[in-house]
Structures are given as C-alpha cells and as structure tokens.
Amino acid sequence: MANYESKNHRGYHRDRNQRPHQDQRRARQTERVQVEVGQRFPLTIKRMGINGEGIGYYKRMAVFVPGALTNEEAVVEVTSVATRYLRAKVHRIRKTSPHRVEPRDSYADQVGGFELEHLDYPAQLAFKRDVVAQALERYQPEGFHSYDLRPTLGMKDPYGYRNKAQFQVRRNAEGQVEAGLYAERSHDLIDLPTCSVQMPVTMTVMRAVVAMLQDLDMPIYDEEQKSGIVKTLVVRAAAHTDDVQLVFITNSPKLPHKRELLERIANELPQVTSVMQNINPGETSLVWGDDTRHLAGAEAITEKLGDLTFKLSARAFLQLNPAQTEVLYDEAKKALDLQPGQTVVDAYAGIGTIGLSLADVAAEVRGMEIIPEAVDDANANAAANGITNAHYEVGTAEDLLPKWVMAGFRPDAIVVDPPRTGLDATLIETILAIRPSKLVYVSCNPSTLAKDLVDLTADYRVEYIQSVDMMPQTARCEAVVKLTRRQ
Numbered sequence: 469m470a471n472y473e474s475k476n477h478r479g480y481h482r483d484r485n486q487r488p489h490q491d492q493r494r495a496r497q498t499e500r501v502q503v504e505v506g507q508r509f510p511l512t513i514k515r516m517g518i519n520g521e522g523i524g525y526y527k528r529m530a531v532f533v534p535g536a537l538t539n540e541e542a543v544v545e546v547t548s549v550a551t552r553y554l555r556a557k558v559h560r561i562r563k564t565s566p567h568r569v570e571p572r573d574s575y576a577d578q579v580g581g582f583e584l585e586h587l588d589y590p591a592q593l594a595f596k597r598d599v600v601a602q603a604l605e606r607y608q609p610e611g612f613h614s615y616d617l618r619p620t621l622g623m624k625d626p627y628g629y630r631n632k633a634q635f636q637v638r639r640n641a642e643g644q645v646e647a648g649l650y651a652e653r654s655h656d657l658i659d660l661p662t663c664s665v666q667m668p669v670t671m672t673v674m675r676a677v678v679a680m681l682q683d684l685d686m687p688i689y690d691e692e693q694k695s696g697i698v699k700t701l702v703v704r705a706a707a708h709t710d711d712v713q714l715v716f717i718t719n720s721p722k723l724p725h726k727r728e729l730l731e732r733i734a735n736e737l738p739q740v741t742s743v744m745q746n747i748n749p750g751e752t753s754l755v756w757g758d759d760t761r762h763l764a765g766a767e768a769i770t771e772k773l774g775d776l777t778f779k780l781s782a783r784a785f786l787q788l789n790p791a792q793t794e795v796l797y798d799e800a801k802k803a804l805d806l807q808p809g810q811t812v813v814d815a816y817a818g819i820g821t822i823g824l825s826l827a828d829v830a831a832e833v834r835g836m837e838i839i840p841e842a843v844d845d846a847n848a849n850a851a852a853n854g855i856t857n858a859h860y861e862v863g864t865a866e867d868l869l870p871k872w873v874m875a876g877f878r879p880d881a882i883v884v885d886p887p888r889t890g891l892d893a894t895l896i897e898t899i900l901a902i903r904p905s906k907l908v909y910v911s912c913n914p915s916t917l918a919k920d921l922v923d924l925t926a927d928y929r930v931e932y933i934q935s936v937d938m939m940p941q942t943a944r945c946e947a948v949v950k951l952t953r954r955q
C-alpha cells in the first residue's frame with residue numbers, strides 16, 4: 469500500500485523548487501496551527517486523494533480522512549499530526565454525499581482493498597480519471613493541460629471479479645481457524661467469511677479449506693510464538709477454463725495430516741484442479757518462499773486471454789481481473805496500432821501476455837522480465853500457442869534494451885508495463901535515444917506515470933490517456949497512454 473507521506477513529500481519538494489515564497493508562507497502557517505491527536509473539528513471534504521481518502525483543510529492544513537467523500541461535511545477526529553498535514557477519522561457525518569452507498573463488505577473500512585466501496589460506481593470511475601488529472605497537475609508534463617483524458621472504462625458488474633484470494637490464516641483466541649487480511653497498518657487479522665470482490669469459487673474453496681484445517685486440527689502458524697505450520701492460503705481461479713489452484717504456504721516442508729487433507733480436497737472440492745505447497749520458513753515480510761512443491765492434481769492452471777492460452781504456475785503474475793485484463797490489453801493494442809512487419813518490445817512482460825497478443829501482427833516480439841519463472845512461462849506460452857516470432861529474456865528492461873540496441877535491434881514500437889515504481893531513468897534515456905515511433909505506457913500508478921511523462925514528453929506527444937478500472941471498489945487506477953514520436 470502506498471503511503472501518503474512519500475507521495476506528498478515528493479509533491480512539496482517540487483513546490484519548494486518552484487514557489488519558494490508560497491512554501492515559506494505555508495511553513496509559517498503550519499507552525500502556528502496547534503493540533504493534537506484526538507481533537508475534533510468540523511471539516512468540508514474538497515476532493516479525494518490518490519488513496520481514496522477525503523481531503524479537507526483545517527486552518528489551511530490538508531487533512532486526510534479515509535472514508536469521507538467529496539462535498540461531505542463531517543466532524544472529524546485527528547488521528548495523527550505531521551508537519552504539513554493531518555490524518556483524521558470520521559466522527560460523524562453532517563452532510564452526506566448523494567454518491568455514498570452502503571458497502572457490501574462489513575469490514576470495508578478496516579482492511580485495504582475496499583477504499584471506495586462506499587462510493588457509487590459511476591463516481592468511482594470519475595474518481596479514477598481525476599486521479600490521473602491530479603497526478604498530471606502535480607508533475608506538469610509538457611502540454612498536460614490539453615491531454616485527452618478519456619472516461620474510465622469500467623465493469624458492468626463491479627463485484628466478484630478477483631481471480632485470486634491470498635489470505636493469512638491464524639487460530640484466534642477461541643481456537644477457531646480464521647482466514648483473511650490484516651487490518652491496515654497492523655498485524656490484526658480480520659476474518660473474511662465472504663468477500664464481494666472475489667470470484668465466488670475462490671471464496672467457496674477458501675472457506676471449505678479453512679473448515680478442513682479446523683477439523684483436522686492442523687498446526688496453524690503463530691506469529692508471536694513463531695511456531696506452527698500453515699501461514700497463508702492462496703486460491704487462484706481461471707475465469708475461462710474453470711481451473712482452480714490451491715496453494716498452502718507453510719513455515720516448514722512438513723504438512724501434518726497431508727493424506728487426509730488431500731483426500732478431503734479431492735472429495736469435497738472437485739473444482740480444485742491443482743494443489744501446491746510453497747515453503748516460506750520463519751519470520752519474513754514476504755508471503756512467498758522460494759521452494760514450491762507439487763501436492764496433487766496438475767502443477768499449473770490454464771487461463772485464456774483473447775485467442776491465447778496461458779499456463780500459470782503458482783507464482784506467475786497475472787492481472788487480478790480477467791474480464792478487464794482483456795479490456796486493458798485491447799486498449800494497449802489499439803494504442804500501439806502495430807503495422808505488419810514492425811518489431812515490438814514487451815517491457816516488464818510478466819508471462820508475456822501483452823507481447824504474445826501482438827505477435828500475429830508483429831515481425832518480431834522481444835520481451836524482458838526479472839522473474840526467471842515468469843520468463844520460462846512466457847517462452848513456454850509462446851510455444852504452446854504456436855508463436856515462433858516472440859522471445860523473452862530474464863533481466864531488467866533498463867539493462868536489456870540498451871544491450872539489444874547495441875547488438876543492432878531497433879524496435880519500431882515499445883510497450884512498457886512497469887510496477888508501481890514506474891520506469892527506470894536508464895530505460896527512459898534509452899527510449900529517448902533510440903526514439904521508436906510508437907510507445908505505449910500501461911501504468912498502474914498515476915503518480916509515477918505523470919513523473920515519467922515529464923521526461924518522455926521531451927520527444928513524445930501524449931495522444932490520449934485511457935484509464936481502465938481493473939480493481940473496482942479500490943482506489944487503484946490503471947491507464948493506457950498512447951505516445952507518438954514528435955517529428
């Protein structure tokens with residue numbers, strides 16, 4: 469989860485460079501404001517920030533209020549005080565937004581991933597376009613005032629879309645096995661018996677397995693005692709083939725009652741086609757360990773995207789919303805508008821989903837990705853789909869693109885789909901040096917997108933930005949940017 473601190477920090481630095489007087493005034497202003505945690509005051513919400521929180525101003529200090537909506541008037545209670553902003557929670561809403569709806573999930577305000585479930589869906593889509601606009605306003609890439617920001621493409625039914633549930637398990641004080649997510653900024657587990665954004669089959673399997681762990685009195689990992697075995701359950705379903713994979717992430721290779729457990733899964737959960745175990749010993753902030761073992765059924769599941777078939781191993785990355793993934797890739801394809809005979813680079817390729825969908829038009833597809841298993845999957849997926857003009861390599865985009873260029877490969881087009889951190893500076897330099905005529909930026913973070921556009925617009929024009937809602941009910945926002953080389 470991104471935090472406010474770093475994002476705002478970056479924004480203020482920029483302000484400081486550009487408008488020293490205003491910033492000094494603001495600093496003086498801040499010194500005079502005396503606020504304490506627990507203090508309450510009325511606040512009008514002016515807009516919503518990138519993480520879906522309401523933002524209002526108390527004596528000209530920004531106040532971030534999770535759960536509050538634009539134009540609402542609320543009495544808020546300060547929860548933390550930083551130098552230049554406050555965080556607060558809603559004490560009481562005095563004027564409610566007409567866009568406020570009752571969340572389907574009772575725990576929506578406690579765990580991450582439900583930041584907008586209290587906002588009606590059309591307003592969620594408008595918010596996501598606005599987040600892009602806000603990011604552009606902050607970083608001001610060339611010509612940003614006149615960018616064509618297209619309305620966000622959303623879902624008809626914005627629930628039940630998530631193909632993967634990755635839930636922590638624990639035994640509560642009463643000895644019940646629970647599975648769910650941590651409350652925000654804590655390690656308190658919130659049990660999730662139902663979840664409106666999950667594909668129903670993922671929850672059916674999850675809860676049935678939780679009941680089995682209970683019945684078999686399985687040793688559940690205890691964070692404090694650092695003992696026990698089962699840490700996390702992962703269920704991933706393929707939307708177009710009905711394959712379902714179940715993964716037990718465990719503290720040790722040992723899995724007590726393994727035979728009974730697998731027997732019950734085979735008998736009671738025929739929808740599960742693959743059972744795996746991943747071993748992640750000890751205390752670690754990472755969910756997955758390096759060692760993945762096969763327990764039953766197939767080793768991988770198969771998913772279809774468009775006309776292509778993809779084999780997914782347990783750790784392979786796949787977009788979480790299968791229906792919107794097709795929308796996103798169609799938009800990427802449309803923006804790229806590849807002509808027969810052109811060569812294309814699929815940078816940050818994952819298992820090759822974007823590049824392989826371009827292979828029928830392209831003369832050659834080359835992709836890179838840092839996770840070796842994903843690259844193996846990408847090459848295997850090419851072969852399985854009869855694609856012979858696509859090739860994936862292990863490495864960073866910033867290392868491999870310059871190498872390929874040195875070796876004489878100059879792509880006509882590049883698609884980049886970086887993680888939330890955005891593009892590496894070296895990669896941007898290389899793109900600006902080789903100037904492919906077409907560039908498409910698929911972004912999952914408007915802030916880093918806007919920042920990268922500052923550099924890219926030196927040589928590229930932004931034709932349009934199409935936001936796509938891959939994660940309804942969350943504040944997450946994806947966008948496809950069509951860039952063309954300036955003459």
Ligand code: SAH
Pocket residue numbers: 785786787815816817818819820821822836837838839842863864865866885886887892
């Ligand atoms: N295009 C894919 C994956 C996008 S997620 C899809 O649509 O499914 C971003 C991917 O970039 C992840 O798989 C991550 O492992 C990879 N990655 C992260 N840093 C990278 C870098 N510096 N160079 C290349 N790939 C990177």
